[in-house]
Amino acid sequence: MKLKMSLLAVLLGMYSLLVAQEKYIVTIDLKTVVDDKVKVSCTLPKVEVDEIEFRVPKIVPGTYSVYDFGRFFTDFKAYDMEGNELETERITDNRILIKNSSKLSDISYWIEDTFDSEKDNFIFEPAGTNIEEGKNYVINTFGFVGYLQGQKDHLYELHVDYPKGMYGASSLDKVSISDSSDVFLATNYFDLADSPIMYAEPDTTTFEVGGAEILISIYSPNQALDPLFVKEQVEPTLKAQYQYLGELPVDRYAFIIYLFDNNPLSGKLGALEHSYSSFYSLPEIDPYRLGQVVRDVAAHEFFHILTPLNIHSEEIGNFDFINPKMSKHLWMYEGVTEYAAGLAQVKYGEMALADYLAVIDGKINNSRERFNDQLPFTKLSLHCLDSTAAEYGNVYQKGALIGMSLDLLLRELSEGEYGVQNLMHDLAKKYGKTLSFKDSELFDTITKMTYPEVREFFSTHVEGSTPIPYEEYLAKAGVLYEPARTEKELSLGHISFSVNESDNRLVIQSIDQMNFFGQEMGYLEKDIIYKFDDVEIDIENYEEEFLAFNNRHQVGDKIRAVVLRTDEKGKQKKIKLKAEAMFVDVKIESSISVMENPTNAQLALRKAWINK
Numbered sequence: 001m002k003l004k005m006s007l008l009a010v011l012l013g014m015y016s017l018l019v020a021q022e023k024y025i026v027t028i029d030l031k032t033v034v035d036d037k038v039k040v041s042c043t044l045p046k047v048e049v050d051e052i053e054f055r056v057p058k059i060v061p062g063t064y065s066v067y068d069f070g071r072f073f074t075d076f077k078a079y080d081m082e083g084n085e086l087e088t089e090r091i092t093d094n095r096i097l098i099k100n101s102s103k104l105s106d107i108s109y110w111i112e113d114t115f116d117s118e119k120d121n122f123i124f125e126p127a128g129t130n131i132e133e134g135k136n137y138v139i140n141t142f143g144f145v146g147y148l149q150g151q152k153d154h155l156y157e158l159h160v161d162y163p164k165g166m167y168g169a170s171s172l173d174k175v176s177i178s179d180s181s182d183v184f185l186a187t188n189y190f191d192l193a194d195s196p197i198m199y200a201e202p203d204t205t206t207f208e209v210g211g212a213e214i215l216i217s218i219y220s221p222n223q224a225l226d227p228l229f230v231k232e233q234v235e236p237t238l239k240a241q242y243q244y245l246g247e248l249p250v251d252r253y254a255f256i257i258y259l260f261d262n263n264p265l266s267g268k269l270g271a272l273e274h275s276y277s278s279f280y281s282l283p284e285i286d287p288y289r290l291g292q293v294v295r296d297v298a299a300h301e302f303f304h305i306l307t308p309l310n311i312h313s314e315e316i317g318n319f320d321f322i323n324p325k326m327s328k329h330l331w332m333y334e335g336v337t338e339y340a341a342g343l344a345q346v347k348y349g350e351m352a353l354a355d356y357l358a359v360i361d362g363k364i365n366n367s368r369e370r371f372n373d374q375l376p377f378t379k380l381s382l383h384c385l386d387s388t389a390a391e392y393g394n395v396y397q398k399g400a401l402i403g404m405s406l407d408l409l410l411r412e413l414s415e416g417e418y419g420v421q422n423l424m425h426d427l428a429k430k431y432g433k434t435l436s437f438k439d440s441e442l443f444d445t446i447t448k449m450t451y452p453e454v455r456e457f458f459s460t461h462v463e464g465s466t467p468i469p470y471e472e473y474l475a476k477a478g479v480l481y482e483p484a485r486t487e488k489e490l491s492l493g494h495i496s497f498s499v500n501e502s503d504n505r506l507v508i509q510s511i512d513q514m515n516f517f518g519q520e521m522g523y524l525e526k527d528i529i530y531k532f533d534d535v536e537i538d539i540e541n542y543e544e545e546f547l548a549f550n551n552r553h554q555v556g557d558k559i560r561a562v563v564l565r566t567d568e569k570g571k572q573k574k575i576k577l578k579a580e581a582m583f584v585d586v587k588i589e590s591s592i593s594v595m596e597n598p599t600n601a602q603l604a605l606r607k608a609w610i611n612k
Helices: 007-018 189-193 227-245 287-305 330-347 353-369 377-382 389-396 398-413 420-430 439-449 452-462 470-475 516-521 542-552 600-610
Strands: 023-034 037-043 051-055 073-080 088-092 095-099 104-112 130-132 136-139 155-161 167-169 173-177 181-186 197-200 204-209 212-219 252-260 270-273 277-283 479-482 485-490 496-500 505-510 528-532 558-566 572-580 583-588 591-594
Touching: 073 088, 073 095, 155 189, 167 212, 181 189, 197 212, 197 252, 204 227, 212 227, 227 252, 227 287, 227 330, 252 287, 270 287, 277 287, 287 330, 330 353, 330 377, 330 389, 330 398, 330 420, 330 600, 353 389, 353 398, 353 479, 353 591, 377 389, 377 398, 377 452, 389 398, 398 420, 398 452, 398 470, 398 600, 420 439, 439 452, 470 479, 485 542, 516 572, 528 542
Parallel strands: 023 155, 212 252, 252 277
Antiparallel strands: 023 037, 037 104, 051 095, 073 104, 088 095, 130 136, 136 197, 155 181, 167 197, 173 181, 204 212, 270 277, 479 591, 485 583, 496 505, 505 528, 528 558, 558 572
16 A cells, blocks of 8 residues: 555644654564564653553444453553653553552553463454464554553554564554554544554555545465455445445545454454454455455445444543443444445445345344344443343344334435435534534434434334334335244145155155154155155155145145155065144245335335435
C-alpha cells in the first residue's frame, strides 16, 4: 500500500514534537523474540499524582466478550527519569498500580501471544495476537498497548521494529518508514485500539472504491489465497455498497487476512470489525470457497464504516475498556449492518432475488428455532456479556430482520420514498464520528425523524416481547412467506431406502429415524420391499404408489406389506407385515416467494425496497 501522508498525520506529528510530554511513545520490538514473547517499552505522558493505574482492556468494542487482555502482559516494570525502578502492584489482570508515579517516566513489559495460548478463557483469533518469529506478527494493538488511568485521550506514537523483508499492513497512518521500522500515529487510545496491524512478507494489493483506497493483505503459510483473487471477490460488493451509501465516510480501508494451515484453538472462523479495517481469521481451504467466505464476511464488516463509526451511543463513543456499559441498540450496530450488507447486494445487482429471499427465510428460521424469539432485543443487547450471552448470535438473525421489517414499514408509510437506507444516512449526518447519541433517546429520535408508527414498532417488537409477524411485513412488498408448520399425515414409517441394483427393488437402508408406525410394521434394515398395499414395488412405481397411499387410506385402516428378508443361514424369505394406519406429525418447511398476482402498490414498494 503506497504511503499516504494525510494532513492530519503531518499536523499531529508536528504537534507531538512540540509537546512530547503529552503523548505516549510506544516501541514494540519484533526483532527479538524470547520464549514466544516480545518486549514493549513506553515513554509516558507526565503524571501529577502519587499513584496511578496502568490499564489494559478487559473487553474491546465489537467482541461482546470479556477477554482480560492484561493476562498476557508479563514482567511489568516502571521507571523514573534516572532509570530507577518504581514499585508496582497488580490489582487485577487488567490494572497495575504504579506507586510514586509523579516520578514516572517509562514502563516496559513482555507480551505473550494468544493464538497458541494454553490459558483458560481463550481469545477468539480475530481479537487475538500472534508472535511467530520471522514469519508473522498479529498486533491487535489493545493486546500490546495499554494506557494510564484518565489519560486515554493523549496522542500515541507507535514504533514497530521488525525483521527486514516484512510489511506492516494497517489502516493507521504511517508517519515514518524504513526497511525495519515503522512509526504510526494515533490521535488517542481508542483510535489506536481500533487499528490492528499485521507484519508478514508482503502479499498485498490495493484498489480504489468511491475515493477510498482499499488494501488487501494476506498471510497464508502455503499461499492458499491470492490478494488479486480476493479483490475480484470483494470489489463488486464494495461498489454495490458505495452505491447504497452514496458516498463512503472513510478515505481508506484495510482487509487484513490471516489464514491458518491447521485448526485454530478456537475452532472457529470469523472477523472483527474496526472503523477503517477488519481482521479475518480463516482456514486454508479451497480458494474458491475461501473467496466466497471472505466476500460474505467482508460485506458485513465493511458496512461498519457507517455504524458504529458514524452512528453510536455514548457507551461506544466513550468506551470504558475496564468496566464497559453495553448499549441497547445491537439491533442497529450488528442487525442493520447485517441487513444492509445483503440489501445492497440484491438492490444493486450482486445477488439474485431468489437467493436474497432464501437468506431472509434462513434468518427467520434460525431466529425462531435457535433463539428465544420473545426475548426483548434491547434486553439481549444490554445483558449480552452475562445473562443473554447465549442469545448473542441472534443479532445477525433477528437483528437483521428487525432492520428489514423497519425498512418495509418506512417504505409503506412514505409510499416508497424513505427507508432504512435513508434513515441511516440521516442519522450519520446528524451525529457523525465525534457526536454520540444518548442510548435512551434513539428510538424517540428516529420517531421524530420518521413516523409515529415507528415508535409503536420499536415498543412492540424491539423493546417488547411480541415476535415480528414477518409474513405481514413481507406482504407489503408482494412477497409471500409461509412459516414452517406441523401437519398430520399418514406415515409410511419414516425409513430411508437405497436401490437393489439386481432387480431395482427398494432396500431399507436405515431405520434410525423410524417412527412408531414403522416399529409397528416391524421393518428391519436390509429388508427388500416386495409388496406394499398388495402392489409389487420397484424403482419405477414406488413414488406413485407411496403418494397414492394418503388418498387410499384413513386412520385405522389395515396396512399390509411383504418384504424379502434374509435369515441367519442366508436364505431369503417373504415376510408379511401389517399395522394400522396412523397420523404422525410432519414438519412442513417454511417457504418464501414473490406473489403471483401482486397489486400495483406491492410492486411499487418492492421496487423501492430492493429494485426488483
